[in-house]
Amino acid sequence: MTAPLTHLQSMMLFALIISLAFGTLGRRRPSERLKYAAWSFLLFLLIGIAIGWLMYPFSR
Amino acid sequence: MEEPAFEQPQSETPAAQVDTLVLARDDEHRKFIALLVGVAGWAVPGLGHALQKMWGRALAVFLAVGALVMLGAGMRGNLFTSRGDDAFATLGYLADLGSGSFYWVARSFETAGPDVSHSSGDYGTRFLATAGVLNLLAALHAYEAARGRKA
Numbered sequence: 195m196t197a198p199l200t201h202l203q204s205m206m207l208f209a210l211i212i213s214l215a216f217g218t219l220g221r222r223r224p225s226e227r228l229k230y231a232a233w234s235f236l237l238f239l240l241i242g243i244a245i246g247w248l249m250y251p252f253s254r
Numbered sequence: 255m256e257e258p259a260f261e262q263p264q265s266e267t268p269a270a271q272v273d274t275l276v277l278a279r280d281d282e283h284r285k286f287i288a289l290l291v292g293v294a295g296w297a298v299p300g301l302g303h304a305l306q307k308m309w310g311r312a313l314a315v316f317l318a319v320g321a322l323v324m325l326g327a328g329m330r331g332n333l334f335t336s337r338g339d340d341a342f343a344t345l346g347y348l349a350d351l352g353s354g355s356f357y358w359v360a361r362s363f364e365t366a367g368p369d370v371s372h373s374s375g376d377y378g379t380r381f382l383a384t385a386g387v388l389n390l391l392a393a394l395h396a397y398e399a400a401r402g403r404k405a
Contacts (some may be wrong), residue, residue: 204377211318218314
């Protein structure tokens with residue numbers, strides 16, 4: 195079985211699963227969990243894309 | 255005859271000594287139970303929280319670790335073994351082993367072996383390692399909760 199995922203899709207899937215787990219483990223109330231997970235997901239994506247662009251000049 | 259400058263500490267009454275002993279024994283007992291909970295949480299993702307009736311967290315850990323393991327194995331990520339050649343392979347093995355029983359579940363799914371010649375295989379390796387590390391974090395959280403430190 196091969197999952198035909200692009201780099202971005204893989205990263206988003208990874209970030210989503212980890213963020214939901216972090217939110218559930220790190221906070222008690224459902225609203226706080228959701229907020230924490232959303233922030234975590236957003237930061238995963240932003241930092242991941244930023245690091246990708248930082249590495250871009252060295253990739254060629 | 256002069257009074258002593260400082261009041262001498264009085265020795266504990268027998269009842270207080272018994273209370274102290276009981277408290278110490280309870281603490282030791284609690285530590286042992288917490289250790290069992292932590293080990294259970296490592297062996298089966300989410301079990302540490304389920305034993306403490308933290309159903310939401312138990313389900314979240316089980317699903318998150320399970321999803322990462324299934325995706326990682328499906329992407330044909332590298333599942334390290336104990337026969338690693340270098341430090342990175344050993345570290346990878348320790349991370350993979352963090353997912354407890356799911357390590358062997360992943361092995362049973364990856365019948366064709368790893369394929370890191372494509373990017374998806376490389377991502378799969380990270381998914382598998384992250385599953386292990388996340389499960390270790392969850393087991394530690396369950397241990398701390400059982401000790402009464404946080405929940």
